[in-house]
Amino acid sequence: MPWTGRRLVALIAAVAVASLLLGIVVMQFIVSPATLAARTEAPEPGPVTAPVENKVLENTVVLRGEVGYADSVAVSIDAAGGEAKAVVTGQVPAVGAVFKAGNVALEVAGRPVIVLPGELPAYRSLSIGMRGPDVTQLKQALSALGYATGDMNTDTFDWDTATGLGALYEQLGYSAATGGEETRDMLRNAERAVRDANVSAAQAQATLDEARAAKAPNTASEQAAATAAWEAVSDAQEALGEAQAAVLPTLPAGEALFLSGLPRRVDEVSVKRGDVLSGSPMSVSGATLSITGTVSKQDADLLSDGLIAQFSAPDGTDLTAKVTSVTAPKSGSGSSENGEGGGSGGGSGDAGAARYTVELEPVDLTNEQIDELRGSNVRLRIPVASTDGEVIAVPIAALSAGSGGEDRVELLIDVRDGHNAETETIVVEAGLAADGFVEITSDDERLAPGAKVVVGR
Template sequence: MTRRDARVFDELLPAGDAEASTDPVAGAAPDPAVETAALSRVQGWRRVFRTNRVLWIIAAAAVVSLVAGLLVGRFVLSPADAASLTDPPAPGLITVAMERGILSNDVTIRGDVGYADSVEVTIDTAALGGPAVVTGSVPEPGATLTPLSVALEVAGRPVIVLPGDLPAYRTLVYGLTGPDVVQFKEAMRQVGIDAGDPASDRFDETAAAAVTALYTQIGYPAPAADPGAADAVRAAQEGVSAAEQALAAARADLGQAAGGASAVEIRAADNAVNSAQRALDVRRGQPPGDPAEVPAWQAELSDLQDALELRQLERRQLDAAPDTSGQRGAVEAANRQLADARDGLARARDQALPALPAGEVLYLGDLPRRVDAVNVARGQVLQGAAMIVSGATITVTGSAAPADAALLTVGGEATFELPDGTPHRAVISALTPGPTQGDRWEIALQPDELTTEQAMQLQGSNVRVSLPVGATAGEVLFAPLAALTAGPGGEARVEVVEGDPRDGADAVTRLVAVETGLAAGGSVEIVSADGALSEGDLVVVGR
């Protein structure tokens, strides 16, 4: 640059800049072209600085930040970097404190919570002979049906709830046999009514008497006897009377033909026979209402029969020697007719015994039951299903593998959590094997009583159920299985830390021989022979 160029440059710069400039060539003459070029360059740089001032400020700030970051990264260390530059701590013992509590081995399953399956209740009204009008005892939804409940009243007659799984498909009358008779007798036994031997499948006099007792207990009259049966009884009674008269006439003829005894003796003997016969007939016609009195009644009939046969023997002894075979044949025939008439009367009376109509009994399993919906109202004609019922109590149903199910028993306890997390007790009510070998078993559990709110919250949920299959009798001392080591003689032992486990190899420890009990959940019951262990002692599980 010439002296002139320098001078022009100094004139164009601000005052502060001009003072900072130098003049290397003193006394040189200025060059106009150089001055013009220098002036253009200076104005261009000034324009660049003036129009991009913000950009230059940002760039300067970035440079300053970069320099500051480099300095901070050089002199500030993270905790991990600081730890890497320090020496590792001395190794210590890994210990666990011994605890006291109850150990339990559990089978864990998932269970669905809900009521028993819903059932549509239908009632057989075919035997009514008229419209099945509902006349009363209509339950409200939510009501509970128990044994001897009246589920409904149809045409003035009750529909009685009894325990059982087989539907009532026919009216039970005297002399019938079958599984429905066995079910009725078993149901009567469960409600405290004697219906005879439950192992017998015959509907006999005792079962018929139980029908009367059943209706008396619920406050309804027993079903009326068939009018035809009552007519048959009256006709049979008339037949017995006619046969008795025929026998008396035949005996009178025989007495006259025999002539061996006086008319007075024969008449007295006949009167004795007739009196004994009437006593027997009268007692036969008075069967006891209480089943417990039947044996005594039968014994009395036997005594009266013996007395009759004795009178008949005495009467026969009065017969004289003359040929009276014809008259005796007539007497024997009259006796057979009388016996047949009496048998007919007994059959007619049996057929007139109380019966149990199919439409007046409702067998339901798993009682009690809850009424979910009612499809009829008082005054309506019953058509189709009368109501829908389900189990009245909450049940929990799950499944388990055969190996786990084999460890369980009916009546065993279980626990599951309520919606608020509180443990709740349940009891195993049924264990049902799978359809084929190897299939999972179905497990039914009956929870302890739940509040209405709890039942509503649990309904339809799936819960985790724990079923203990082995537990200590009470609280025991236990430690992790990893704390056990074997001694030189094969005995089990644990290493107890006396000092600070952080001392590592220098820590003071002692070996204690122990006996082990139940193992569950990674822990094992510990018993020391000399009581040298207690809750809170630190035992070594690793180094």
């Protein structure tokens, strides 16, 4: 049927309504350039704020450290000078044993190798009358053990030194080394010679006394005989002294093991009873576990002996260690190894800058923890300053200086519409700064946790 009359009018009306609705929808998505610019225009600038907080501030130095026993050295024993074959006959230590001054490190050919404190190795046998720095070292070692040493102001191995050495051997259950059977024969002969010389001198003196009593006209021959006899006694006594000195205790080079930094821990043993000694029989290191790391000079200036560091065991247990030394780098050295830099106390330093070595000693470790930690690398935190509990703190960026050098913050009073926010400058007293925050104190009660301070615009 053709579209005529009322049907045509209705169709036209429907099309008009649909077009109107479509136009309204499309207009929602068409924005004029002026409107677009208005919508994208930057808002009026206003203050950037941060809240006032109530928190504990702690300034820390952070570093990484290697855990191990310090100063591992291979033990060297001079057994070549002994008369007997250098067979290990006993006293073989177990790994983990700790050597202290006066201990026996090993028994070779039935003779002890005695551990003594000192930096110089035993490079010769020591006996009465000898002098040198090694004698001084021996006297100092004996004195530290409580034995007689003689005059500590001289470097001479004297009678008292020999006596103290003999007492040490006796305490260990060994006889001290002497000059051998030949020197003992010399001593017996010297003692006999003194007795004979005294008898001869007494006889010559008696003959002289009888001649004088008889008022002999000439006693020159008797006098000469008596003088010669007494001189013979003096010579015999001098020889006896030398013979006695020859049988005094000596310290063979192969029976002394001088080690610095005692006590020491046995790390490795390469001999057993019955082996012929050849090369190093064992290695030793420091007896206590230590942690070694490095820090920049800026962080090193914050550290001191006795500070306590926190670190974690491999199983996550919280552990502590005590700083035992902070050592400056040697001239011309440079390293960035093991350093992480600090907290607010300093950074990691300039790349390649010389770094300070920090030694720490772990505290109260179990044997299991020692075994787990040895050879590991741990992260340590060393608090160097801290507030006494929670304090009022703001970001360091909120702090500014007044014309008189006073510290101050800008407190947000009313944000309004941003660009004309109401603020007020308040004078404060700054305290410890750490982790990007600074402690503040003020009589203004509005500076409380939750308040806003301006940190930028």
